Amino acid sequence: MDNSATTPVRKEVVEEMLPYLTENFGNPSSIYDPGKISKHAIEKARKKVADAIGAEENEIYFTSGGTESDNWAVKGIAFANRHKGKHIITSSIEHHAILHACSWLEGQGFEVTYLPVDRYGMVSPEELENAIRDDTILITVMLANNEIGTIQPVEEIGKIAREKRIYFHTDAVQAIGHVPIDVKKMNLDLLSLSGHKFGGPKGCGALYIRKGTKIEALLHGGAQERKRRAGTENVPSIVGLGKAIELATGEIEETNKTLLEIRERLIDGLLKIPKTHLNGHPTQRLANNVNVTFEYIEGESLLLLLNAKGIFASTGSACNSTSLEPSHVLTACGVPHEIVHGSLRLSLGRMNTHEDVDRVLEVLPEIVQKLRNMSPLTPQEYRTF
Amino acid sequence: MDYSVKVMDHFSNPRNMGSIENSDGIGEVGNAKCGDIMKIFLKVEEDRIVDVKFQTFGCGAAIASSSMATELIKGKTLKEAWELSNKAVAEALDGLPPIKMHCSMLAEEAIHEAINDYLRKKGLEPWTE
Ligand SMILES: Cc1ncc(COP(=O)(O)O)c(C=O)c1O
Ligand code: FES
Secondary structure: OEOOOOOOOOHHHHHHHHHHHOOOOOOOOOOOHHHHHHHHHHHHHHHHHHHHHOOOHHHEEEEOOHHHHHHHHHHHHHHHOOOOOOEEEEEOOOOHHHHHHHHHHHHOOOEEEEEOOOOOOOOOHHHHHHHOOOOEEEEEOOOEOOOOOEEOOHHHHHHHHHHOOOEEEEEOOOOOOOOOOOOOOOOOOEEEEEHHHOOOOOOOEEEEEOOOOOOOOOOOOOOHHHHOOOOOOOHHHHHHHHHHHHHHHHOHHHHHHHHHHHHHHHHHHHHOOOOEEEOOOOOOEOOOEEEEEEOOOOHHHHHHHHHHOOOOOEOOOHHHOOOOOOOHHHHHOOOOHHHHHOEEEEEOOOOOOHHHHHHHHHHHHHHHHHHHHHOOOOOHHHOOO | OOOOHHHHHHHHOOOOEOOOOOOOEEEEEEOOOOOOEEEEEEEEEOOEEEEEEEEEEOOHHHHHHHHHHHHHHOOOEHHHHHHOOHHHHHHHOOOOOHHHHHHHHHHHHHHHHHHHHHHHHOOOOOOOO
16 A cells, blocks of 8 residues: 555556567667657657646656656756746645755755645645745646645646746646646646656656746757657657556546545544544545554554555654654644654555455554554553553 | 564564563653654662563664563663663664664663663662763
């Protein structure tokens, strides 16, 4: 139950990819026939990505994943527009691919406003509007958060950005296949997505760049991707990404319907455990995201006990991060440090069933109790030992 | 996390977990690194630790370190228990990942605190070295 971390490549996707790993290995830049086969495959995939988000084909650029797309959007816009200003607005709960790119830009002389969020992880469009300055060149706010699943009012933000003529980027990495996207309706200038989050291959993503957007390249070299992103294309993965996004967006309603049922059952069941809280928004959240906190216990030990029962999940606990810092997302939502410790994210995918929910609800209460009995923080009334 | 078989064993079946009513010394320490807490309860007779229990709010390595540390000091004299280093605890667990070494510090410090709590209650000078 960690589908927000990654998903398996779907069978249909693998099948489409295979010929481009074997017989169709031509370099798309070559003018002979095998090269053209690869080139056509890429253009077919580009059309699929464009259709999935309401964009034009020539507005889609393939990248090595969400991280590259985010970095390209933020740095590329910053450097191409620095004569106009040096101010960027983002939120405090972005993925590190955005936050670390922004802090790097701060070292390059740019100024960044990190908008706060409310306790549900929601950015306020009014606060965003107030943060806009004469020299603001970019607003980047994610569509859906990877830890708590909160869906931002992107359409509203897009309207503000367009009125003020400021470029607007959204990280839609977690939203594809869950939130219907129309880049025109949402007034988006840039959008990042990543294949492995929706049944496509890892290390392959795309950046949507609206026609006419002034952006610098991140990678310089060959003339691929209309001279904006150099490097021989990852043909098999691009083909896979195209197939995966076609499937994911085509099945969006069906998937969400099933996932919502599972999600609600899980949340209801988990909240029956005393001193358990839901993190993120109760309704404006991804259909596949469950994030709860169990007071008095620590997340890494929770994950280890779940792992022993064959349940794979994630946590925002400081003990489970290489930086030993608690989740910046939960912290920004105002969750106190020791409570962030006991957070558990279960992110659902196509393979999860109601039986999985039964299993989680069967083993989790025992595991939580075991750790609570072990913890010096647990009040007597919540101990059984 | 890449834990040794021993760490996983002590984590899954912690020894000496719980508390002692009428204990002779209690040590509670927090971890400055990640914010975790360990509490050690001692029962002492004639300078010897006859019983020890722990409670830990922390990761797998912290729980395993607590468990191992209590095993290592049970039946030992206070002086011997004082000498137990976090390195020795980690070694007894067949090693800890580098990023988790600080979790074993918690055990060493909690034992020191508990011993000093006992000494103070006895009206004795707490130890520093
Ligand atoms: C919201 C968000 N943005 C960006 C990324 C990075 O994507 P990738 O793993 O493709 O580099 C992730 C992946 O964890 C994500 O969840
Ligand atoms: S107790 Fe936090 S990392 Fe071990």
